[in-house]
Amino acid sequence: MNDAHFNTLDLNLLRVFQALLEEQSATRAGERLGLTQSAVSHALGRLRASLGDDLFERGASGLQATPRALEMAPAIRAALKMLEDAVSPSRFDPATTDRLFHVAASPYASSVIMPAVVRRLLAEAPGAKLHLVSPTSNVVEDLDRGRLDVVIGAFDHVDDRFEHAPLFDETGVWVIRAGHPALSPGISDEVLAKLPRLLISGAEPREPARGRGLGLQRLSNWHDSYALGGVALREVDSPVSVPDAYSALVMVGQTDVAALMPRRLAMLAEQAGRVVVIESSGASPPFTLGAVVRRGERGAVAWLLALIAEVGRKI
Numbered sequence: 219m220n221d222a223h224f225n226t227l228d229l230n231l232l233r234v235f236q237a238l239l240e241e242q243s244a245t246r247a248g249e250r251l252g253l254t255q256s257a258v259s260h261a262l263g264r265l266r267a268s269l270g271d272d273l274f275e276r277g278a279s280g281l282q283a284t285p286r287a288l289e290m291a292p293a294i295r296a297a298l299k300m301l302e303d304a305v306s307p308s309r310f311d312p313a314t315t316d317r318l319f320h321v322a323a324s325p326y327a328s329s330v331i332m333p334a335v336v337r338r339l340l341a342e343a344p345g346a347k348l349h350l351v352s353p354t355s356n357v358v359e360d361l362d363r364g365r366l367d368v369v370i371g372a373f374d375h376v377d378d379r380f381e382h383a384p385l386f387d388e389t390g391v392w393v394i395r396a397g398h399p400a401l402s403p404g405i406s407d408e409v410l411a412k413l414p415r416l417l418i419s420g421a422e423p424r425e426p427a428r429g430r431g432l433g434l435q436r437l438s439n440w441h442d443s444y445a446l447g448g449v450a451l452r453e454v455d456s457p458v459s460v461p462d463a464y465s466a467l468v469m470v471g472q473t474d475v476a477a478l479m480p481r482r483l484a485m486l487a488e489q490a491g492r493v494v495v496i497e498s499s500g501a502s503p504p505f506t507l508g509a510v511v512r513r514g515e516r517g518a519v520a521w522l523l524a525l526i527a528e529v530g531r532k533i
Contacts, residue, residue: 227268232294234261235273239291240363242280292362292379296514310517312343317518319346322353322360323370326463327507330482331370331385334529342525358432361512367519368526372505373432380432381513383523385530387504393467393484393493394476407498416477417456418466432510467492482533 237247238258248258266273274281283291323332328350339346353371360366361380376382392410394401400409458475460466466477471492479487481495488495509526511519 228264231261231265231268232298234258235265235287235290236295236298238262238274238281239283239287239295240365242282244281295362295364295512299514299516310521312346312521314345315343315518316345317343317347318349319368319518319522320349320351320366321368321370321522322351322357322366324353326480326483327370329486330480331507331526331530331533334533335526338525338529361432361510364512367511367515368522369432369510370507370526371510372507373510376432376508376510379513380510381515381523383509383511383527383530385507385509385527386533387506388480388482389504390478390498391481391484392476392496392498393470393479393487394496395471395473396491396494398474398494400474401494405496410476410496410498413476414458414474415456416466416469416475417459418463418477418479419459419461 233251234247234253237250238244241247241250244255244258244262247253248255251258253261262274269286271286272284273287274283276282321332332350336348339348351366353369354360357366357369361369370385372388373382394413400413402409458469460469463479463483466479467483467487469475470477471487476496484493484495487493507530509523509530511523515523
């Protein structure tokens, strides 16, 4: 589209574009914008004519964005957000908001950081609501399209279109059940190495299967870089494997297996009297848990990110 076409472009069409991108349905986009399905279809037709691209094609799960639409999406969303900020009150007031926040966090992150976040939210924004979900392979798309406000996790890389706030560093510790026959003061790596070991398999890749822009790590893979008794864990056969850390804690608490766990999660279980935490000399560099939002966020999302970052620094 050349400058002449842009000068005559109805900017309301970009609001329709954004709604179609996020809703993947002309009907739902119309409901969101207060328009009929016919009006949305007419607006899309005008936008297609102006840009020389179909922009959306019908697929099995609704309207699917074309490569051109996906290329345009981040810039259009940022521009609309700037216009919204320009005409909205400059100060977000958590005490009066009724906003619904959408946050993706793993069960591990939900356990170690979100309870403190929820306490702060109830105290400072009593009218706000929080919808907490586990990250999926669509996490980047959901963040780009505004279906998620914040993603919490460990990241190999973060694209420039996102803002990353480090929360805390995490390391690994071994856990065995309280009353384990091998338990003694100063239990050594050599003793631990002889115990049957539980593997947290997870069967999850480090990278989401779909989407680009966030190298989201899976903690089920993180333990591979640790060693015990001079042998890397990836080279040791484990007689038992489980899909997640919570299954591992239950298994460790009721059997004689040992497992490597993230420190803060293990400490919560130890405080409950379920397991005993054991330090090991075979640790690798820690991973960093962080929170990610779309770059340029202001108002409510910026406030929530600052709250999460403050909680993370105190953990």
